[in-house]
Ligand SMILES: NC(=[NH2+])NCCC[C@H](N)C(=O)O
Ligand SMILES: [Mn+2]
């Protein structure tokens with residue numbers, strides 16, 4: 001049986017000690033090439049996510065990390081084709097520290113991106129606090145490229161390979177522990193996976209539900225099958241990492257790498273609700289909202305959906 005670090009005292013959340021959401025924003029865009037994604041988290045804050053969670057009777061703490069740019073090195077040449085590696089490393093190390101501190105205190109951790117390279121930090125932090133956790137990754141992309149497989153060199157396409165310990169030995173990232181086993185990871189929403197990533201998924205036997213599977217089985221069955229795989233006894237803490245590009249671009253248009261044919265509004269929310277319903281959720285990342293892309297209406301829609309997914313993770317729609 002999996003063991004738990006924190007004995008929950010919050011009804012409906014088995015591992016959470018305080019009915020407190022530690023909301024961490026990271027205004028960071030260094031894992032990819034488009035400006036604006038660093039503004040995503042603050043837009044969710046300005047849209048009222050903290051007040052909304054308070055209304056749901058969660059106490060909140062908030063860390064805006066507005067000085068994260070001071071971690072940018074003066075010089076940051078590519079390493080093995082990876083872009084801005086030192087900047088990504090120093091920021092994600094900070095992410096890991098903040099996430100693990102909050103998780104160890106028994107708070108529910110909400111991390112607002114920023115680009116998805118931040119998940120090198122969120123996964124490291126969650127698994128530091130809960131070594132027997134599992135990771136549910138909602139995305140159009142697999143984000144499991146290694147330095148040798150990435151075509152773009154963008155680190156938001158690589159976070160999983162680092163936490164799985166398959167990225168190779170790069171001294172700048174030596175702080176990252178191999179914390180994620182292939183059988184503790186499951187994907188939902190995939191539809192734009194690089195050929196080399198497909199090979200990695202196959203070689204490591206990583207379970208993935210693409211949009212094809214969502215169409216075939218329906219989202220209810222897909223979430224059940226995903227949980228049966230990573231959490232068969234329903235006793236492990238769950239970390240949800242939600243890239244808003246998993247949603248169809250008609251639902252979440254303001255994101256850097258949109259791919260058509262994504263999750264509907266309800267399918268996205270269903271995932272968050274179903275995970276909240278397990279009572280095992282301990283952390284949720286909402287990543288890749290880019291308010292600099294598309295028009296005002298599109299930005300509003302994307303920010304609004306980011307807030308409502310977050311609220312669902314914290315139980316808003318549970319009866
Ligand atoms: N977090 C994301 N939006 N990732 C997109 C990754 C796209 C592509 N697979 C790459 O490695 O560059
Ligand atoms: Mn993506």
Ligand SMILES: [Mn+2]
Pocket residue numbers: 116139141143156243
């Ligand atoms: Mn992603």
